[in-house]
Amino acid sequence: MNMEQKSRRHFHDELDTLQKRLMEMAGIVEQIVARSARAVLQRDPTVAAEIMKQDDRVDELEVEIDERVMELLALHQPMASDLRQIIATNKAANDLERVGDHAVNMAKAARRLADTSPLPELRELGEMVEITKEMLADALAAYVTRNAGTARMVCLTDDKVDNLRRSLFRILVTHMLEDPKRIGGALELLLVSQNLERIADLSTNISEDVVFLVEGRTIKHGAEVRQNLERDEDDALA
Secondary structure (H helix, E strand, C coil): CCCCHHHHHHHHHHHHHHHHHHHHHHHHHHHHHHHHHHHHHHHCCCCCHHHHHHHHHHHHHHHHHHHHHHHHHHHHHHHHHHHHHHHHHHHHHHHHHHHHHHHHHHHHHHHHHHCHHHCCCCHHHHHHHHHHHHHHHHHHHHHHHHHHHHHHHHHHHHHHHHHHHHHHHHHHHHHHCCCHHHHHHHHHHHHHCCCCHHHHHHHHHHHHHHHHHHCCCHHHHHHHHHHHHHHHHHHHHH
């Protein structure tokens, strides 16, 4: 095996390790999002400390991934699909770290909720939790399988979470106006809804990066919609 072959093999070994670290990170993040959301719904104050500990591991993995990415870029100067994979991995790791932070915020809110007056059951909150968890799971599955179709479906689902958050906001404000004793709990749930919305947004980011990884095209900020409209206009004029 010559030096070039050895270098190439080392590069792919490092790339495999990078993916393994990202998958470890993804597994932890999925778990703490599910646990923190369940803690909110059950008003369980006991899980916050453990979730914060798990999030520390997420932070460590993000730092390691950043360092590995810089080394791969500096030493191997990757091109084409290899470069897209490294960039997508780095961006996904950054998004997952932020998802972990939002999970911690929800776990802390659950701890505070335990000391507030209960509110009537909020169907919208339960729906937000389920859709957001599905979006995260689907975004990560799309990354693993390189499935741009699934990634696009995640992006389309984000509007549902936004609509539910707006509905929940109106309901919680009504509860606060009707009974001041509910203000504390309602404010905590408003915070939870904001964190769920951000997790959905970050899942969308990961999905957009999957499309970039698979197809080499950008669909962020409505770029794909604009491109389709421009193509339709060109077709109409032809």
